Amino acid sequence: MDTPHSTQPSIRDLLRLPPGGPADLAARPTDATPGFEGTKREALAEGADTGRELARLQERLYAASTAGDRRRLLLVLQGMDTSGKGGTVKHVVRYFNPAGCRIRAFKAPTEEERRHHFLWRVANALPQAGEIGIFDRSHYEDVLIARVHGLVPPPVWTRRYDEINAWERMLADDGVTFVKVFLHLGFDEQRQRLLARLDRPRKHWKFSPDDISERALWPGYQEAYADALARCGTEAAPWYLVPADRKWYRNWAVGRLLLEHLRDLDPQYPAGTFDAERTRAQLLAE
């Protein structure tokens, strides 16, 4: 849907993966910049404008929640190691008032988390009414790493796609706007990023020999991603594919995606439930 605010084509339309269709990842370039034809400098400048509007929209979303509006937004970030999930969180949160954000990075499940259904830990981290939620990894790991490493038998991960769809549908009906983003990184670009980490001793703590063994499983991950994107790209919660080799484009695109979704929500300031004139007189008469 287009909005009166924008003269640009909808970035949602450009980046949305067709619900249910196959996600042919190999055919999609990782260094493209769909929807943006300017320079990196222009993208950064536009990002500042986007930021100001996002901040205003977030305040209205939060304000509306104080009058009973249950709507909230959940940004889900998925992508291979070094695809920039953490960097995107850092960038995106700058736009918002962090007090109204619920940010969660999901790592290997704890012992307690493993004792619950896989959706339990994400359900506990959801944004509340009026909030912006941000997931760095998510319940999708349970059909990605869990599948590639065979952490659960195939019948278990196979049924998870439907479980995810049903759960997301239920939340969408309850006011959650999903913005699910796959950061599509190139195999060569990942090598460059891993080498860059190795070159900087201060980045070594971010590095694990697992990063190399995980990289060897690249084809399996791409296949698992393609399935997750195809099977869980629904009308209620579509997937967006953001080419991620260029960090500035990735930031620009995620900012625009958030902007278009929040504009559509068009949250409104509630009217005050008091007599402003009388209250002003009270304060002045003290």
Place this chain on the structure above:
Amino acid sequence: MDTPHSTQPSIRDLLRLPPGGPADLAARPTDATPGFEGTKREALAEGADTGRELARLQERLYAASTAGDRRRLLLVLQGMDTSGKGGTVKHVVRYFNPAGCRIRAFKAPTEEERRHHFLWRVANALPQAGEIGIFDRSHYEDVLIARVHGLVPPPVWTRRYDEINAWERMLADDGVTFVKVFLHLGFDEQRQRLLARLDRPRKHWKFSPDDISERALWPGYQEAYADALARCGTEAAPWYLVPADRKWYRNWAVGRLLLEHLRDLDPQYPAGTFDAERTRAQLLAE
């Protein structure tokens, strides 16, 4: 303690309320700028430097936690309505990587929270190892509003001071560095801020007639604050009084307090647990 980084007097020494001593709030100006003699513009410029160093220190704190360092920092913000708790959170978080921050604003306790001990909900919101925690209001409400409004009988709130001290001591021993900040706002400045909200219809959702009735209880709150600051200003977790009439000073001072505490922690990047040369060769040989 002074640090080699700083040529300025320690802001902690200037703002710390003497442990156990009486906190004579009326004698402390709310529009002062202790420790800072420059202009607002200079404070903002210094804030940018502070921000860069805070970001570096936070990364080191987080990195150290990946190698078992349990330390974390908890900023506790208390103050009267409109004293700028939310504004301070917004400002402070800009410095940090939000993914490593655990931010929580405490409102009137929910039904579930009321069924637990008053420390339950704050205990659930604590920063984990390597994180920066930020509380907008806190367990101190249970000796402030709870006392002023008589929500619990005096024997209950009276024993809470010792309970808070024992709990904070235990957490300090477990690696939590407390930075407890009282934003000291003037009665007249609060009137100005409330009037400013009334002047802007878009701010009306932030306004409640309760703000006026709470304001009428100002003396009771000041007394309750003075007691909380005196009784719970301990060696393990002292209170800092930040004059809060000037927003730019408040932001500057809280930034400096965080900086001095994090410098003292002096967290270190852990060494990599792998052979960087061999890993580089592996990547290049693919």
